Amino acid sequence: MKKILSGIQPSGRPSLGNYLGAIKPQVSLQDEADVTYFIADLHAITVRQDPAELKKRTYAVAAWYLACGLDPEKSTLFVQSHVPAHAQLGWILNTFAQMGELERMTQFKDKSKRHSHNINVGLFGYPVLQAADILLYNIDAVPVGEDQKQHIELTRDIAIRFNNHYTQGKEGAKPIFVVPEPMLPKTGARVKDLQNPTAKMSKSIDGKGTIFMEEDVKSIAKKIRSAVTDSGSTVEYDVANKPGIANLLEIYATVQNISIEAAQNEFSGQQYGAFKSTVADAVVAEIEPIQKRFNELMNHRAELDKILKVGAEKANIQAERTLQKVMRKVGLVPPAV
Ligand code: TRP
Numbered sequence: 001m002k003k004i005l006s007g008i009q010p011s012g013r014p015s016l017g018n019y020l021g022a023i024k025p026q027v028s029l030q031d032e033a034d035v036t037y038f039i040a041d042l043h044a045i046t047v048r049q050d051p052a053e054l055k056k057r058t059y060a061v062a063a064w065y066l067a068c069g070l071d072p073e074k075s076t077l078f079v080q081s082h083v084p085a086h087a088q089l090g091w092i093l094n095t096f097a098q099m100g101e102l103e104r105m106t107q108f109k110d111k112s113k114r115h116s117h118n119i120n121v122g123l124f125g126y127p128v129l130q131a132a133d134i135l136l137y138n139i140d141a142v143p144v145g146e147d148q149k150q151h152i153e154l155t156r157d158i159a160i161r162f163n164n165h166y167t168q169g170k171e172g173a174k175p176i177f178v179v180p181e182p183m184l185p186k187t188g189a190r191v192k193d194l195q196n197p198t199a200k201m202s203k204s205i206d207g208k209g210t211i212f213m214e215e216d217v218k219s220i221a222k223k224i225r226s227a228v229t230d231s232g233s234t235v236e237y238d239v240a241n242k243p244g245i246a247n248l249l250e251i252y253a254t255v256q257n258i259s260i261e262a263a264q265n266e267f268s269g270q271q272y273g274a275f276k277s278t279v280a281d282a283v284v285a286e287i288e289p290i291q292k293r294f295n296e297l298m299n300h301r302a303e304l305d306k307i308l309k310v311g312a313e314k315a316n317i318q319a320e321r322t323l324q325k326v327m328r329k330v331g332l333v334p335p336a337v
Pocket residue numbers: 005006007008009040043129130133134142144148
């Protein structure tokens with residue numbers, strides 16, 4: 001089975017767009033690959049965080065993924081800071097990353113502008129820690145969006161550089177790191193704003209066009225029923241001329257796990273009002289049990305802690321194995337066991 005890993009920033013308040021576009025497809029990958037997801041709390045602190053908020057969001061991300069169906073038996077879910085090897089390998093890899101290549105990272109340049117009062121060393125080294133996250137686990141593919149491709153390229157460069165350094169001129173020496181490939185993330189729906197269906201559903205606009213996963217289901221249904229459509233009357237998937245209808249069809253198809261054509265056929269001849277009610281009901285039917293499970297987990301931190309502990313233990317076994325191998329290669333004396 002293909003080994004896939006991704007880190008998730010602890011932002012904690014997912015929208016319907018995040019769920020249908022990212023979380024749902026990420027969770028479904030567990031059926032076809034060996035998936036590892038972790039909450040990238042060490043990356044998060046490279047910009048200032050409110051401690052109580054960070055803690056809450058870390059739990060919330062874990063709870064959302066589990067509530068959305070991530071199965072801790074099939075997959076591995078853990079908190080990055082619970083597996084010390086990430087920071088340890090990150091340190092070693094710092095010595096294989098060049099100032100010049102880190103200075104060229106687009107995310108570093110952007111974040112330095114946005115946080116110009118706090119351009120800390122952690123922010124600069126962020127991609128090196130990300131390389132450690134990946135290289136510890138012999139990962140084949142990392143599903144990431146456009147903005148993270150450069151970091152995956154850097155991870156490959158560091159892995160190849162390290163492998164070459166310790167194998168060059170040594171007959172039969174095996175490479176230490178698996179060199180990962182970037183992978184187009186399994187795409188879910190590209191959900192648009194319900195009031196402005198040519199723009200992405202944004203989390204920063206807290207209005208009638210955005211649905212949050214934690215929102216009261218009555219309010220969710222109301223927002224869908226009052227979504228902007230056009231003055232026509234046929235339910236067709238036509239993004240250019242009927243963006244509002246197309247958005248609702250995409251939402252419906254993703255929620256029901258059916259194709260857009262199948263969704264469109266289901267509503268042929270129906271009025272917009274009836275169509276929107278059916279979409280609203282389907283979304284509520286999907287989200288309500290997720291919310292219930294989310295709230296249960298958030299109210300039973302001990303259960304969440306237990307799941308995260310098991311995840312960290314699983315991750316730690318593989319991570320330690322790689323770290324020990326790296327330490328030996330570098331010439332660091334491994335601690336006696
Ligand atoms: N940098 C990623 C982001 O901002 C999060 C991340 C951290 C990550 N470590 C990773 C993603 C390792 C993939 C693999 O989204």
